[in-house]
Amino acid sequence: MTTSSATLSRRPSLRAALPVLLSIGALLASATLSGCAGNADAAAVRRAELALRTPPETVEGQEVAVLTDAPNVPPAITRSHPTKVIVNLEVIEKSMRLADSVQYTMWTFGGSVPGKFIRVREGDLVELHLKNAANSTMPHNIDLHAVTGPGGGAKTSLTLPGGESVFTFTALNPGLFIYHCATSPVPMHMANGMYGMILVEPKEGLAKVDKEFYVMQSEFYTKGKFGDHGLQTLDMDKGIDERPTYVVFNGSVGAITGDKALQAKTGDRIRIFVGDAGPNLTSSFHVIGEVFDNVYAEGGTVASQHNVATTLIPAGGAAVVEFAAENAGDLILVDHSIFRAFNKGALGMLHVTGTPNAKIFAATKGLGISAE
Amino acid sequence: MLLTFAIVAGLAIASPAMVRIPAGSYRPLYSAAGEPKVRVAAFALDRDVVTRGEFLRFVTRQPAWRRGAVRAVFADASYLRDWPGALEAGPREALAQPVRNVSWFAAKAYCSAQGKRLPTADEWEYAASASATRRDASRDAGFRAHLLALYASRHAAAPLPRRAETNAYGVRGLHDLGWEWTLDFNSVVVPDDSRAAGSGADARDRHLYCASAAIGASDPTDYPAFMRYAVRAGLTARTTLDGLGFRCAATQVT
Numbered sequence: 001m002t003t004s005s006a007t008l009s010r011r012p013s014l015r016a017a018l019p020v021l022l023s024i025g026a027l028l029a030s031a032t033l034s035g036c037a038g039n040a041d042a043a044a045v046r047r048a049e050l051a052l053r054t055p056p057e058t059v060e061g062q063e064v065a066v067l068t069d070a071p072n073v074p075p076a077i078t079r080s081h082p083t084k085v086i087v088n089l090e091v092i093e094k095s096m097r098l099a100d101s102v103q104y105t106m107w108t109f110g111g112s113v114p115g116k117f118i119r120v121r122e123g124d125l126v127e128l129h130l131k132n133a134a135n136s137t138m139p140h141n142i143d144l145h146a147v148t149g150p151g152g153g154a155k156t157s158l159t160l161p162g163g164e165s166v167f168t169f170t171a172l173n174p175g176l177f178i179y180h181c182a183t184s185p186v187p188m189h190m191a192n193g194m195y196g197m198i199l200v201e202p203k204e205g206l207a208k209v210d211k212e213f214y215v216m217q218s219e220f221y222t223k224g225k226f227g228d229h230g231l232q233t234l235d236m237d238k239g240i241d242e243r244p245t246y247v248v249f250n251g252s253v254g255a256i257t258g259d260k261a262l263q264a265k266t267g268d269r270i271r272i273f274v275g276d277a278g279p280n281l282t283s284s285f286h287v288i289g290e291v292f293d294n295v296y297a298e299g300g301t302v303a304s305q306h307n308v309a310t311t312l313i314p315a316g317g318a319a320v321v322e323f324a325a326e327n328a329g330d331l332i333l334v335d336h337s338i339f340r341a342f343n344k345g346a347l348g349m350l351h352v353t354g355t356p357n358a359k360i361f362a363a364t365k366g367l368g369i370s371a372e
Numbered sequence: 373m374l375l376t377f378a379i380v381a382g383l384a385i386a387s388p389a390m391v392r393i394p395a396g397s398y399r400p401l402y403s404a405a406g407e408p409k410v411r412v413a414a415f416a417l418d419r420d421v422v423t424r425g426e427f428l429r430f431v432t433r434q435p436a437w438r439r440g441a442v443r444a445v446f447a448d449a450s451y452l453r454d455w456p457g458a459l460e461a462g463p464r465e466a467l468a469q470p471v472r473n474v475s476w477f478a479a480k481a482y483c484s485a486q487g488k489r490l491p492t493a494d495e496w497e498y499a500a501s502a503s504a505t506r507r508d509a510s511r512d513a514g515f516r517a518h519l520l521a522l523y524a525s526r527h528a529a530a531p532l533p534r535r536a537e538t539n540a541y542g543v544r545g546l547h548d549l550g551w552e553w554t555l556d557f558n559s560v561v562v563p564d565d566s567r568a569a570g571s572g573a574d575a576r577d578r579h580l581y582c583a584s585a586a587i588g589a590s591d592p593t594d595y596p597a598f599m600r601y602a603v604r605a606g607l608t609a610r611t612t613l614d615g616l617g618f619r620c621a622a623t624q625v626t
Contacts, residue, residue, distance in 0.1 A: 105524055134450070137526055137551075137615050138599065139606035160606045161613050162450055184605075185598035223521070233524040236517065236595050 053148075055170035056082045056123045064088065065126075067116035070250040071262055073212040073273060074119040077201050082123035089116060090131040091140045091159070091181075091194070098220060098246060099253035099345065101229040106193035106251070107140070107181070113251030114216035114277065115179070115196025122174040122203045127166065128153065134162035140189065141165070145177035145316070146198050154182035174202035176299035176318040178216075178275045187279050191221055191239055193251065195277035197318060202301055209322065210268040215256065215348060217285070217313070217335060218277035219244035226344060242280040246345050247335060253345035256333070266354025268325045278315030281337070285319065286310040287350065288332035296320035310336050327361060328354040390416040390622060391542045398498040398510065401597040403590045412498040417491055418619035420536070420544050421552065422482060424455070425467030427474065430482050432459060437478055444610075447475035451612045470549050470617040476609040479553045483620035490555040491621035493604070497597070500546045502539040509540075510594075519596035522548050526615070547596075553618035557604045 062084040066074040092111045098104040109115025120126055130142050139160045143152035147169045150156065157165040181194035197216060221239040222232035226246060238245065250256055264270055276283045286309060295311045297304040299318035305311075313319045325331075333348030334341040341347050363369050393416065397409035431438045438459065439452040452473050455461050462469075474482075476490075483489050491499070503509035503518075526548070536545030546552070589598070603616075 135614055137523070139602055158606050160611060161615065163606075184602040185595045188595055188599070231525070233521045236520055236593065237513075240593065 053172040113193035118198040136161040144179035216275040220246040247340040256348040261349035284336040294322040424461040427471040446477040479618040488620035
């Protein structure tokens with residue numbers, strides 16, 4: 001394994017590694033960072049070791065965030081200090097391809113589904129500008145799960161067509177988070193494509209890899225059946241019943257297959273930022289023909305498991321998976337709730353070029369294998 | 373401009389271009405369980421939305437409401453932005469199109485000049501709960517699905533339908549031509565974060581405090597209503613939008 005030492009965070013993460021069972025009493029008793037050492041009543045009151053996060057004293061400089069459309073990820077952060085990061089997001093409503101000959105009026109963060117990938121550093125002061133295109137039909141807002149604040153920003157960011165809202169937040173917690181629109185009716189805004197991801201790199205940064213990808217799973221609920229041609233609209237009843245017509249990666253059937261497959265070469269260390277927008281389903285994310293060396297479950301900052309084939313991603317959640325491309329060939333990304341992959345679109349492809357390694361895999365007898 | 377109705381002490385008698393809506397009651401999106409329906413007195417509602425041509429006649433007579441002349445407190449910068457000029461509302465065929473990009477102040481002034489007023493949100497919602505065949509289609513799943521499809525296809529760039537839909541009262545285009553101003557557009561609002569329990573920035577009355585978007589809604593499956601309420605929640609009285617027009621109402625005297 002070439003990536004056995006690659007961990008998302010190089011820091012032995014004390015505070016993040018403290019999944020504590022919190023009683024109300026423990027919470028009330030632990031408003032500070034101090035532990036319980038020296039406390040005569042330690043046995044009675046066990047303090048939860050929770051960091052009270054505070055924004056940095058100062059942030060240096062200012063920059064405009066580089067935002068990318070899936071499957072691309074903005075470049076790694078090389079700064080070693082917090083800064084002010086300006087994020088410009090514009091909501092655009094437009095008819096887009098959901099599948100071949102199938103259109104859907106998507107509501108997007110930045111003109112594509114999923115929305116723009118945002119990458120900042122723990123401690124950064126983010127100034128988020130949310131614009132809503134003048135030709136939109138609806139007001140929109142944004143809830144970023146990385147935000148410590150009212151509604152994740154949604155409460156103060158309702159933005160009319162032609163308008164703009166601005167709010168700032170300090171990225172207190174590192175991790176991989178989704179963001180989405182939270183305007184009423186929320187399920188409709190999410191079912192129409194309003195979601196994306198924000199990565200808050202830990203202060204120490206992420207271990208270097210050769211390739212990073214942005215993959216987000218989501219569902220569409222259409223009046224027509226899977227593959228019915230023409231402009232499709234939301235079928236609310238299917239949404240309420242959680243019976244999606246489409247389950248896709250990166251906003252449409254075939255968004256990352258064929259010519260648009262993710263590309264890598266043998267020997268590449270690969271990191272995929274995987275989000276699940278829902279709006280309803282959890283994802284049993286699996287890459288056929290590969291094993292994840294590291295899984296950062298639920299988008300957290302600690303490799304929670306190694307040597308995983310299928311990892312569960314909650315709706316409204318994320319995961320980071322890392323593996324090395326040991327062999328050439330096509331790796332297939334699926335939601336292993338397999339009808340979704342076979343019949344609803346939850347398929348992607350990672351094409352690995354290079355020389356096949358017969359020691360890793362060789363077919364020696366069977367259909368399609370020519371006798372020498 | 374022809375005045376097709378008589379003005380009596382500020383109350384208008386419905387003209388032929390208005391439709392009489394009989395008294396009744398309806399259940400607003402936000403009402404507590406067990407709360408009685410809201411009574412709506414009889415009123416008259418314009419059969420059609422106000423057109424560019426009609427609004428052009430209004431600004432011709434009232435220079436204060438022309439684009440470029442309107443005071444900033446009464447309309448934002450995009451007021452009538454789709455017009456070529458202060459007294460040009462576009463080509464002839466555009467004159468029959470609904471007027472857009474008008475503020476609440478302007479819409480109110482227009483109606484007032486006709487001896488009318490804007491409909492209240494209750495009146496509008498009450499009249500708009502009629503399908504083509506039923507006056508109260510509020511529980512009609514088919515009608516609701518139809519509205520959702522209408523709203524979904526109502527992209528600002530999309531052409532308007534050739535013929536507006538007529539509902540059971542005879543009112544046309546309530547749902548298919550765009551959003552419409554109401555007199556009290558912000559008295560019942562969805563909080564900006566529509567999942568939070570009522571603490572919207574514009575919280576003004578008791579409705580707000582049970583106005584979490586789903587909790588407190590009389591029918592959480594009424595997505596078309598959520599959409600209308602969300603639009604109203606974002607408005608200020610000087611807001612103008614590409615997709616927002618209006619029609620007038622009158623309190624009947626006969």
